[in-house]
Amino acid sequence: MPVIILTAHGTIPDAVTAVQRGVFGYLTKPFDTDELLARVRALLRRAKRDLRSELDGIPGIGPRRRRQLLQRFGSLTGVRRATREELEPVVGAKAAEAILRFFAG
Numbered sequence: 001m002p003v004i005i006l007t008a009h010g011t012i013p014d015a016v017t018a019v020q021r022g023v024f025g026y027l028t029k030p031f032d033t034d035e036l037l038a039r040v041r042a043l044l045r046r047a048k049r050d051l052r053s054e055l056d057g058i059p060g061i062g063p064r065r066r067r068q069l070l071q072r073f074g075s076l077t078g079v080r081r082a083t084r085e086e087l088e089p090v091v092g093a094k095a096a097e098a099i100l101r102f103f104a105g
Contacts, residue, residue: 002043006031055079058102060095
């Protein structure tokens with residue numbers, strides 16, 4: 001899960017360490033609201049790109065089927081949890097099997 005740290009006790013070495021450990025953003029208080037919003041937007045763009053690329057890795061799932069899956073199941077987690085019986089009406093038997101195999105292994 002991405003993390004943005006807001007702290008009153010920030011130093012450059014602290015920020016460098018945090019970023020090296022995977023923190024997405026590091027802002028010291030008082031922070032600029034526009035900067036925080038820009039970082040949150042960047043994080044959301046990254047999450048959307050990551051979601052899209054994971055579904056695109058499934059054979060037979062293109063932009064139209066991806067959109068159908070997300071509309072029906074609401075999220076990647078919803079698609080992962082879907083059963084064959086729930087998937088087949090949305091994408092057909094062959095694509096449903098590909099989705100189940102992809103998330104099983």
